[in-house]
Amino acid sequence: MSHNAARTPRTNDLAHRIEAGFRDALIAAMGDSASSTDPSIKVAANPKFGDFQANFAMGLAKTLGKNPREVAQQVVDHAPQFLRDICEPFEIAGPGFVNIRLRPDAIAAALTAMDHPSLGVSDAHRTHSVAVDLCGVNVAKQMHVGHLRATIIGDTIARLYERLGWKVFRQNHLGDWGLPIAMTLAAVRRAKTDINRVTLDDLNTAYRNAQMQGRDDEAGLTAARATGVGPHRIAELEAQHEGASAALRDAHDTLRRLQSGDPAVVADWQKLIDVTMREVYETAHVLGVDLKPEHNRGESFFRDRLSPAVEEFVQANLAVRDDGALVVRFADRERPLLIQKSDGTSLYATTDLAAARYRVQDLGAELVVYCVDARQRDHFRDVFDAVRLIGWTTRADNSQASLVHVPFGAVLGADKRPLKTRSGENFTLKALLDEAVARGRHEVRSRAAVPDAPTSGMSSAELDAIGEAVGIAAIKYADLSSDVGRDYVFDLDRMVSFEGDTGPYAQYAHARICGILAKAGENGATSPIVIGALEERALALNLLRYPGAIEDAAAQLAPNRLAAFIYELANTFNAFYQSCPVLRGVDDATRHSRLRLCDLTRRVLADALSIMAITAPARM
């Protein structure tokens, strides 16, 4: 899933400076032939091996037919001065590892350089742009847990790139066109319900009924005839089929009027969208997700681009008739991609082709990310290949855009089956969020009841706001902190337990720091940073990893890497705080230095959480 990640040198990035130093050393020691040798700089596997380690010696020695430790020594002897300035003397260990320990003053200098509003994150990618397909709701349907994932994973990926300075196009690929919508629309119009008062629940019901009606009978009738049941049953089914056919004819008629722009139908259709989207935006707001009307690029947006798209495939001889339908075939697989039905109408693949083309050629995106359910893997593989075949990934400057599907797994219930309510219904996202908020509020209130708690005495409204932040953080962090490709079991108890690797744990570390800074009445401002204790060093090194963590998470399209960074930082902070007094029993210089460390940690935590759109309350 990895792809281009233009990295820009950062002044505070010690790892890159070490790597550059070792590259120089390799060439100085072994000659130009070593210019392509990767110094292989890694974070040390174990603190006793230093802060970083260089692993180039074993492989290099093998090709040279020399002793790895001698090779390592030879390279280390040629280390340039700028490298020696930031490192303690190198040690050769084991089979030929080079252990690298940074000098405390170099760490302090790097931290000082990082203490800037950017927090060391380069936003020098302004010429790059990415389109992110997220959310993907269907008109007239309630959002469910699947949409939670498509929405927050997409939003986080979008924010990662925004943080790096990319131009980001959020694309909400609404299901707002075609027969399914027409069926719902037709049903609503037939029922003569006041379309101005209709709720999403009503629409949801109408949608489901229309869907079931459309499916049932055809399949049922065919099956009945095939299995030769009695004539009564056939007649019954035929009657049903008649009703369904009438509904279907009505739907087709409605679709035709919608497509031809019949004002009354179009107006009602727009109302369905309004009713649906009102709730979507509300949910997005609760989740902190940046999703607005301007991000809507639904199926209807592409309706006039479908025929031309199909036509181009035909012209290019990439689409062929098969059983009346048009299919695109691929050299390496049996499965074709169907782009036009035998009745001449388009289907979802057609829209995806048009959308991909729009994102690359109209928006100019060099990267298009699709945050869609893992079950669509094959579908996107086919669509992407078709788009490449016809050359729509070629951008204005002749470079090639990348299309990447970020497949996410299912949200499961305790029984390891897709999440359902007690009564077997699909869980609506709204219900899920309501429960999470209620749990968050309960936890916050029970702690505020303790007399000397920092939240003690806060107003009910304040506690509610904090509780909501905690509840939402709990489910968002749980979702984003594991590999998105995997299924996970939705267990609210675990998510809100606040122990271990959870959103509230990160929020707690942040609130703790806020408490310290408030008590101190200062933040260390420009005081010199001194790195002494082991825990200070560990905290500092983690802070310095922040820019790299963002770049890595973005390049890998893996929000869980950002989560891992957050957890690690909260963890090292708590350990630091445990053993390094900040406010008491230390001299002024240490106090100021540590306050500055605290403040930097607070800002990095808040910034990292903001990329997941998780709020970090000052008290909780």
Added chain:
RNA sequence: GCAUGCGUAGCUCAGCUGGAUAGAGCAUCGGUCUUCGAAACCGAGGGUCGUUGGUUCGAAUCCAACCGCGUGCGCCA
């Protein structure tokens, strides 16, 4: 059947573009609150990294086969 993804501690999962003794959290057991926020910290036990081969100086990581589970597979989206 074909394709595709996944099998790591009792449970939930990191680590997977090859590097030193495989890491967390939960649970279990044991320590830290008269002093900066204990939603915290420190420590202990717990592993044939599905199996078998292969590549390599070195494999949880790469390759192959097999076993188990999930998902997908032309006129739904």
